[in-house]
């Protein structure tokens with residue numbers, strides 16, 4: 001038991017028991033083909049432990065965001081096929097979100113889910129910030145446990161949040177500052193510095209009084225950014241330079257033309273900032289190199305477009321080279337580090353985007369609280 005949450009050993013004898021495992025097999029798909037099966041492989045230690053101890057295992061997951069009714073576009077069939085290869089003998093239920101009771105946390109759907117099962121395991125770290133039926137319902141009645149993946153994610157992320165080695169450098173990026181303000185505030189309680197890149201830095205630039213041209217900006221967050229800058233000053237590190245795309249240019253399509261040029265913190269009208277500049281990439285890399293704890297969430301630019309990948313690549317390389325403890329939270333930065341072939345040089349890559357942010361922000365998740373209330377806890 002860690003953080004008051006029961007683990008697999010706390011289930012007692014599982015031999016001959018039917019165990020329902022909530023996993024997060026919400027994997028990226030292109031034309032019905034899984035492009036990254038990390039989330040399936042990450043659940044294997046739990047599935048294998050249960051099978052080795054004689055349990056019959058039924059897994060369940062959501063996939064995408066269907067609207068509470070069956071929809072072939074969100075079929076779990078590709079997942080079922082991959083799971084059959086990796087964990088033969090594990091059953092997989094239909095997409096949980098084909099039933100409106102899942103997101104509504106309807107007790108009738110919970111009853112349907114637990115029927116016929118003796119025990120429940122939550123290994124769906126990436127979905128444990130959702131108070132959905134399959135996450136919070138079963139532990140109300142069934143002996144329950146956190147799976148190995150969930151337990152590991154919580155141990156690593158709460159460790160970084162609550163007992164980091166210093167200097168602790170957090171790096172945040174991505175397009176939406178509104179998604180990150182809560183976590184930035186929480187991290188400012190423990191991190192020595194927060195490096196800010198990605199589309200979200202332009203809302204900060206606007207708060208500082210710079211011209212941001214046609215760059216992304218959340219106007220309703222400008223005041224919050226201003227307040228953070230006033231309160232925390234130098235501990236928030238913003239890029240000194242950015243890379244912009246000129247009039248006529250198109251993201252992801254170099255053939256459309258449009259000039260690419262480096263700027264300081266101000267961009268003229270018609271120009272859009274899409275990456276941190278070389279000066280910022282070097283400065284960020286130096287700070288990352290000195291850190292003993294690193295937490296990275298969110299790319300520095302539109303790295304899917306080779307013209308705007310340099311900043312994200314530089315940060316990924318600095319994180320990979322660091323001798324500090326390095327953690328990557330979430331979807332896009334995990335995809336970036338994989339794209340650059342550096343994934344195996346990071347200490348921990350979280351399988352949850354929103355979940356890792358919420359865990360760091362709140363110190364807890366609905367899925368963990370539910371497990372603490374299980375009959376065997």
Ligand code: 3PG
Pocket residue numbers: 024026064065126127130352353354355
């Ligand atoms: C994710 O991919 O972030 C998780 O699987 C949760 O999915 P959701 O954001 O649709 O709830």
Ligand code: MG
Pocket residue numbers: 353354
């Ligand atoms: Mg999400």
